[in-house]
Amino acid sequence: MSTNRITHINIDETGLAAPTPAIEQERKVAIFDLLEDNSFELVARGDHVVPDGPYHLGLGIREKRLVLDAKTESGDQAGAVVLSLGPFRQVVKDYFAICESYFDAVKKLPPSQIEAIDMARRGIHNEGARVLQERLEGKAEIDLDTARRLFTLICVLHWG
Numbered sequence: 001m002s003t004n005r006i007t008h009i010n011i012d013e014t015g016l017a018a019p020t021p022a023i024e025q026e027r028k029v030a031i032f033d034l035l036e037d038n039s040f041e042l043v044a045r046g047d048h049v050v051p052d053g054p055y056h057l058g059l060g061i062r063e064k065r066l067v068l069d070a071k072t073e074s075g076d077q078a079g080a081v082v083l084s085l086g087p088f089r090q091v092v093k094d095y096f097a098i099c100e101s102y103f104d105a106v107k108k109l110p111p112s113q114i115e116a117i118d119m120a121r122r123g124i125h126n127e128g129a130r131v132l133q134e135r136l137e138g139k140a141e142i143d144l145d146t147a148r149r150l151f152t153l154i155c156v157l158h159w160g
Helices: 021-036 086-108 111-136 144-159
Strands: 006-011 040-042 055-062 065-072 077-084 140-142
Touching: 006 021, 006 144, 021 144, 040 055, 040 077, 055 144, 077 086, 077 111, 086 111, 086 144, 111 140, 111 144, 140 144
Parallel strands: 006 055
Antiparallel strands: 040 140, 055 065, 065 077
8 A cells, every 4th residue: 555645634623613414424425535545645845855654634724724734644744735725715616506506406306407417516526626636736746536535625624
């Protein structure tokens, strides 16, 4: 198994509203899936040596910025990535809107219409993952599945 991976994730809930049961379930599923299969590698910058993983990743919002704080399994600081939330705002807003439409559709629309909305939902989710990969370029390398799961967690933080 690769050492370039996340083995533990901690969501900093400071300042977040209590999640609804649906949001809590999304978070649990995203964390479970993320820990089962992910690829995460910090990129060395300048003369800073990046310790090998696996990593424990802290995810939170501080001073209106997204913070990914990676530590080694022994608790030593491996590196932190701080990103502006601005590039995520529209895609998160779109994702919440399409999720709301999807949950409403499940209650009253035929399967063909539900499927169309679900395809749009997955497309927006993939767009959020792509934005995350772009923002992490030169700081951390992640695959698409890892980016998708982390984007879900970013949405949970935005909801709060």
